[in-house]
Every structure is written in structure tokens, then in C-alpha cells.
Amino acid sequence: MRMSQGVEWALHTCLNLSWLDAPVPTGALAAFYELPPAYLNKQLQALVRAGILTSISGPRGGFRLARPPEAISLLDIVSAIEGPEELFRCDQILSKGPGEHAGVDYRQSCAFAHAMRGADLAWRRELSGKTVADVRSDVERGHPGAPADTRARIAELR
Numbered sequence: 001m002r003m004s005q006g007v008e009w010a011l012h013t014c015l016n017l018s019w020l021d022a023p024v025p026t027g028a029l030a031a032f033y034e035l036p037p038a039y040l041n042k043q044l045q046a047l048v049r050a051g052i053l054t055s056i057s058g059p060r061g062g063f064r065l066a067r068p069p070e071a072i073s074l075l076d077i078v079s080a081i082e083g084p085e086e087l088f089r090c091d092q093i094l095s096k097g098p099g100e101h102a103g104v105d106y107r108q109s110c111a112f113a114h115a116m117r118g119a120d121l122a123w124r125r126e127l128s129g130k131t132v133a134d135v136r137s138d139v140e141r142g143h144p145g146a147p148a149d150t151r152a153r154i155a156e157l158r
Contacts, residue, residue, distance in 0.1 A: 006043040006081045009035060013044065014052065014077055014132050015139065018069040019147040020154060023054075023062035028157040032150075043081055050080035069136055075127035087123070088116035 013029055026044060030037035044063050047053040054066040065072065139146050 003078065003082055006039070006046075007078055009033070009040055010043045010047055010077050010081050011074065011135075013040070013063075014047070014065065014069075014072060015136055016150050016154070017053070017063065017065050018132055018136050019150045020064070023056040023060065023064045024154055025062040025158070028154055029063065031157045032153060046080050047077070050076065052076055052080055065132075069133035070131050072132045073128045074130045074132075074135070075124055077132075078127060086117065087120045088113070 012033065016029070016032065017024065026037050026041045029035075029044070030040045044053060044055075048055050048063070048066075051066055052072055053063045055061070055063055
């Protein structure tokens, strides 16, 4: 499985916004990691639609977290960017093989579909149990200067 780059960008952007008190324009957020502003903006708009960020118009506008970091799970962010669909899609190819039975829903009886569904649920459970605040705490423990460095860099880029 491979997620789009937008997931990484959205995760880091939400972390950075958790350290900031004012809205930040797309250009400054994009310049922070040298990302293409138009593509980052597409990810930020997906986060707005999901209720993770808010967008403020005007000269002092930009993006900010819509809820506290404790209320934003990593799964919320991943789902906003990648969509809520399961990772594995059973196309019921068993229905085309020998021994097929008419009317059987192979998504329910296929051992691979069950195994993949279980793995998907474990992955989702793990991501839903970790919040932006949890990651922020981890980062601050390992890199105590990160919040101040982020605020200073964003101030330079505005």
C-alpha cells in the first residue's frame, strides 16, 4: 500500500498549524517545505471539507486548525486526503473459478477478503487512536525547539 504525498504534507501541515495561533496562507505553508502551492492547497481544501481545518479569507487569512489537536486523529487526516474506502477491494474472482456457486457473496466467504479486512481494521484502529496532539508531544520531547522554530520560520515566510 502506498499513500499519496498529500497525506504526508497534510500530516506535517496540521502539526505545524497546531503550534500557531493565527491563520497561515497557503504560500507560507508551501514554502515551509518547498512544496507546490497549488497542489498543497488542494490537500488543504480536502482538510477543510473534512472539518479538520478552517479557511479564512482576506489579507490576514489562511488556514488554521478547526478543532483542537487532541480531537484530530491521524485517520481523520488520512481519510480526508485518501478517502474512507477500505484498502482492499474484493472483486469476487472466486465466482469465475471452478466450484463457483451462483448467488454466493464471495466478499463474505473469501479467506483473503477476511484477512485483508482484518488488517485494514487494525490499521484504522491504530491511526484513529493517535492524534495530532500525540505526535506533537512526541516531536516536542525529541525536538524541544520545534514549536519556536516553526513559528519563526512561518513568520519569515508570510
